[in-house]
Amino acid sequence: MMEVCNCIEPQWPADELLMKYQYISDFFIAVAYFSIPLELIYFVKKSAVFPYRWVLVQFGAFIVLCGATHLINLWTFTTHSRTVALVMTTAKVLTAVVSCATALMLVHIIPDLLSVKTRELFLKNKAAELDREMGLIRTQEETGRHVRMLTHEIRSTLDRHTILKTTLVELGRTLALEECALWMPTRTGLELQLSYTLRQQHPVEYTVPIQLPVINQVFGTSRAVKISPNSPVARLRPVSGKYLLGEVVAVRVPLLHLSNFQINDWPELSTKRYALMVLMLPSDSARQWHVHELELVEVVADQVAVALSHAAILEESMRARDLLMEQNVALDIARREAETAIRARNDFLAVMNHEMRTPMHAIIALSSLLQETELTPEQRLMVETVLKSSSLLATLMNDVLDLSRLEDGSLQLELGTFNLHTLFREVLNLIKPIAVVKKLPITLNLAPDLPEFVVGDEKRLMQIILNIVGNAVKFSKQGSISVTALVTKSDNRAPPDFFVVPTGSHFYLRVKVKDLGAGINPQDIPKLFTKFAQTQSLATRSSGGSGLGLAISKRFVNLMEGNIWIESEGVGKGCTAIFDVKLGISNESKQSGIPKVPANPQHVNFAGLKVLVMDENGVSRMVTKGLLVHLGCEVTTVSSSEECLRVVSHEHRVVFMDVCTPGVENYQIALRIHEKFTKRHQRPLLVALTGNTDKSTKERCMSFGLDGVLLKPVSLDNMRNVLSDLLEHRVLYEAM
Amino acid sequence: MELVQMQKSLQDYTKSLFLDGVLDSQFLQLQQLQDESNPDFVSQVVTLFFQDSDRILNDLSLSLDQQVVDFKKVDPHVHQLKGSSSSIGAQRVKNACVVFRSFCEQQNVEGCHRCLQQVKKEYYLVKNRLETLFKLEQQIVASGGMIPAMELGF
Numbered sequence: 001m002m003e004v005c006n007c008i009e010p011q012w013p014a015d016e017l018l019m020k021y022q023y024i025s026d027f028f029i030a031v032a033y034f035s036i037p038l039e040l041i042y043f044v045k046k047s048a049v050f051p052y053r054w055v056l057v058q059f060g061a062f063i064v065l066c067g068a069t070h071l072i073n074l075w076t077f078t079t080h081s082r083t084v085a086l087v088m089t090t091a092k093v094l095t096a097v098v099s100c101a102t103a104l105m106l107v108h109i110i111p112d113l114l115s116v117k118t119r120e121l122f123l124k125n126k127a128a129e130l131d132r133e134m135g136l137i138r139t140q141e142e143t144g145r146h147v148r149m150l151t152h153e154i155r156s157t158l159d160r161h162t163i164l165k166t167t168l169v170e171l172g173r174t175l176a177l178e179e180c181a182l183w184m185p186t187r188t189g190l191e192l193q194l195s196y197t198l199r200q201q202h203p204v205e206y207t208v209p210i211q212l213p214v215i216n217q218v219f220g221t222s223r224a225v226k227i228s229p230n231s232p233v234a235r236l237r238p239v240s241g242k243y244l245l246g247e248v249v250a251v252r253v254p255l256l257h258l259s260n261f262q263i264n265d266w267p268e269l270s271t272k273r274y275a276l277m278v279l280m281l282p283s284d285s286a287r288q289w290h291v292h293e294l295e296l297v298e299v300v301a302d303q304v305a306v307a308l309s310h311a312a313i314l315e316e317s318m319r320a321r322d323l324l325m326e327q328n329v330a331l332d333i334a335r336r337e338a339e340t341a342i343r344a345r346n347d348f349l350a351v352m353n354h355e356m357r358t359p360m361h362a363i364i365a366l367s368s369l370l371q372e373t374e375l376t377p378e379q380r381l382m383v384e385t386v387l388k389s390s391s392l393l394a395t396l397m398n399d400v401l402d403l404s405r406l407e408d409g410s411l412q413l414e415l416g417t418f419n420l421h422t423l424f425r426e427v428l429n430l431i432k433p434i435a436v437v438k439k440l441p442i443t444l445n446l447a448p449d450l451p452e453f454v455v456g457d458e459k460r461l462m463q464i465i466l467n468i469v470g471n472a473v474k475f476s477k478q479g480s481i482s483v484t485a486l487v488t489k490s491d492n493r494a495p496p497d498f499f500v501v502p503t504g505s506h507f508y509l510r511v512k513v514k515d516l517g518a519g520i521n522p523q524d525i526p527k528l529f530t531k532f533a534q535t536q537s538l539a540t541r542s543s544g545g546s547g548l549g550l551a552i553s554k555r556f557v558n559l560m561e562g563n564i565w566i567e568s569e570g571v572g573k574g575c576t577a578i579f580d581v582k583l584g585i586s587n588e589s590k591q592s593g594i595p596k597v598p599a600n601p602q603h604v605n606f607a608g609l610k611v612l613v614m615d616e617n618g619v620s621r622m623v624t625k626g627l628l629v630h631l632g633c634e635v636t637t638v639s640s641s642e643e644c645l646r647v648v649s650h651e652h653r654v655v656f657m658d659v660c661t662p663g664v665e666n667y668q669i670a671l672r673i674h675e676k677f678t679k680r681h682q683r684p685l686l687v688a689l690t691g692n693t694d695k696s697t698k699e700r701c702m703s704f705g706l707d708g709v710l711l712k713p714v715s716l717d718n719m720r721n722v723l724s725d726l727l728e729h730r731v732l733y734e735a736m
Numbered sequence: 737m738e739l740v741q742m743q744k745s746l747q748d749y750t751k752s753l754f755l756d757g758v759l760d761s762q763f764l765q766l767q768q769l770q771d772e773s774n775p776d777f778v779s780q781v782v783t784l785f786f787q788d789s790d791r792i793l794n795d796l797s798l799s800l801d802q803q804v805v806d807f808k809k810v811d812p813h814v815h816q817l818k819g820s821s822s823s824i825g826a827q828r829v830k831n832a833c834v835v836f837r838s839f840c841e842q843q844n845v846e847g848c849h850r851c852l853q854q855v856k857k858e859y860y861l862v863k864n865r866l867e868t869l870f871k872l873e874q875q876i877v878a879s880g881g882m883i884p885a886m887e888l889g890f
Contacts, residue, residue, distance in 0.1 A: 616816070617788075617816055617819040617820050617823065618784055618788050618820070619781060619784055619785045619788055619819070619820035619821075619823045619824060620819050620820060620822075620823035622780070622781050622784055622823075623762075623765075623766060623769075623781055623823040623824065624823075626766070626769040626774065626777050626781065627765070627769055629769075629773075629774060630768070630769040630771065630774070658819075660815065660819055691818075691819070691822070712819070712822060712823070713762040713765070713822050713823055713825070714765075715761070715762075715765050716765055716768050716769065
């Protein structure tokens with residue numbers, strides 16, 4: 001503050017220079033004092049936040065007043081009136097008041113302002129920290145995205161190599177790794193082999209034993225483990241004098257098998273097979289493994305494990321499928337070979353059969369003839385032996401052929417109608433001679449309700465009965481043999497697993513052959529029906545036979561949807577052979593095998609059959625019409641081709657056209673009719689009536705599309721036959 | 737005449753026609769076609785034959801009397817006659833026509849003339865005989881009898 005000078009200064013004394021300086025200074029001070037608040041106001045107005053407005057006002061007032069004081073001071077340098085002095089005094093007083101107030105105020109305000117400053121600093125720090133954290137989160141989120149993408153890549157393929165390669169590539173990219181490697185356990189499980197690397201294209205076939213402590217450490221936990229860059233699994237790159245090797249992390253990748261997918265086992269893997277994934281940060285980067293990066297690596301390792309197992313499953317199934325296909329192909333070939341073999345065998349058998357039978361027949365026939373001639377007893381014996389042996393051989397061949405055909409199911413019954421009663425009598429007649437010789441009476445009982453005419457395979461049924469009865473005779477030394485045939489009803493005894501159900505036109509024939517001969521041990525009964533089995537010892541094998549008889553009979557019986565079995569109470573107590581077969585009941589007597597004679601043509605009715613007759617000759621037209629009318633047809637006649645074409649419609653079944661008149665035009669009409677009726681079933685049948693029926697005429701007719709040719713004049717019978725044949729077969733070229 | 741007598745003479749007469757070769761089995765066919773629904777079939781056909789043949793023979797005479805014989809016109813006529821006659825079983829007429837046709841092919845006018853005469857002769861013969869036959873039949877029918885069916889016993 002300038003000292004206020006209260007003295008009344010006279011005039012400008014000698015210190016005029018000093019006065020002048022004071023005057024100027026005061027002036028500038030005033031100006032400054034006035035401009036400061038202005039500036040303050042201006043800048044405060046500019047800034048949005050300033051909490052102490054009223055302080056400003058106060059301060060402003062203080063400054064303005066000070067300035068005013070100094071301004072007024074300017075007038076006090078010279079003589080000034082009392083008004084000026086008064087104003088000066090007022091100003092000074094006010095100024096004093098305001099300044100004191102301001103001073104008091106500042107005491108409160110300044111600490112506040114200072115604290116604002118500290119808060120501001122604090123907030124700034126906080127903001128910086130948050131920024132940093134956000135940066136971190138963003139990085140993590142990005143890493144998470146990478147993981148998802150990686151997983152997606154990994155899981156998008158089912159090829160093992162692609163999976164692993166992709167893993168390494170993506171990991172390398174995401175984490176900006178220098179090197180990434182995968183070690184897989186070898187087949188023996190004792191070593192780890194370097195299978196995949198990121199940077200090196202052809203990794204050296206490089207193995208480390210699996211029992212290294214560092215490896216055990218990694219395999220022992222599911223977390224990613226930091227390992228030393230100098231451990232054998234991490235020493236992949238050529239040591240090129242890098243100052244500081246980047247940090248290395250290793251994680252285990254479980255290799256799962258199909259058998260591991262038990263629900264209960266899932267969390268703890270019961271497998272002990274792991275692969276090792278080694279990840280190396282770039283050297284000289286002073287980068288460190290962050291927690292989130294480690295987590296990423298662990299997640300990836302798990303995903304890879306799952307993806308690998310899927311790939312393994314797929315491989316398995318593909319392999320299984322390929323195997324199946326191979327097997328199928330092989331089976332197919334085998335089947336074809338088998339079929340070929342069977343065919344070849346059948347052909348062979350058929351041929352051999354024929355080849356063998358021919359000389360056989362010759363031998364048998366000639367021997368029989370020889371028997372009829374004059375022979376010495378010696379010769380007779382010899383011839384008889386020859387005959388017997390060859391008969392036996394013939395039977396043997398038949399049996400073998402039949403059986404082999406029965407075996408592969410290629411035998412089919414030849415059904416026909418025959419007289420059942422006669423069959424039995426025939427069998428008996430065949431057996432009687434032998435039975436008489438052996439003094440075994442045979443009786444035949446046919447049930448009264450046994451049908452006479454039946455449908456079935458006569459030859460084979462006879463074979464069966466012959467075989468059974470023959471066996472009875474063969475194996476009996478004494479006693480009688482009875483043959484009973486009856487229609488079996490459901491209350492008769494039958495083996496428990498066989499139910500007889502007679503159907504409408506069929507019935508079951510039961511034949512029982514009982515003998516009081518050698519009998520059979522009940523234990524041997526099942527063996528009887530097997531091929532080539534005989535229960536007699538060699539000594540009693542005088543009766544011959546190949547032992548096929550029963551087996552063949554059984555097969556035939558089965559083919560006839562029946563059953564055969566033998567009951568015996570033991571050796572020496574005789575036995576009963578029983579069989580059931582299904583036969584059809586025949587309605588007609590004997591003749592059903594013969595094809596029907598075609599019905600008498602007189603009964604064929606052509607009633608209402610619409611025909612068209614085209615003939616230029618009136619007389620013959622009339623005659624033809626008369627013929628057809630007599631047969632019952634509805635006849636329309638026309639006398640020219642044009643008229644014929646006009647009149648012919650799809651209602652006419654037959655068109656008779658006279659083609660005698662010389663010229664080819666007659667045949668043209670046939671073509672025109674063909675054109676008119678494109679659909680075959682609508683077109684009427686075309687028959688030419690002609691005077692000559694040599695080959696050329698016939699050929700001509702055929703070439704013009706005619707369905708038949710008739711020789712004029714046509715007789716009634718001829719016409720009738722022709723019409724019926726024509727209508728049946730739609731073509732007739734034999735009516736000559 | 738008695739009915740039976742008439743029937744017998746009809747039969748004999750018919751037989752003679754066959755034996756002479758004037759008619760052949762085709763005529764029998766025609767007779768077979770005659771039944772209750774078609775009682776006058778034979779006479780209708782024969783009448784038509786007569787009409788047709790008269791006309792044809794007329795035309796043939798005209799054609800052959802020309803200065804220059806147009807065989808292309810003659811042949812179809814003969815063919816027609818042949819067809820008609822064979823349809824009713826006029827055997828001799830048919831045969832004559834066959835010969836006629838062969839002369840036509842040879843373009844032998846002289847031969848054709850001769851044939852025409854032959855055909856005419858045969859035609860009038862069969863016409864005569866058939867007319868007699870019909871008269872006999874009518875007599876029988878008028879007397880209330882049935883026309884006996886022919887048996888081909890020869």
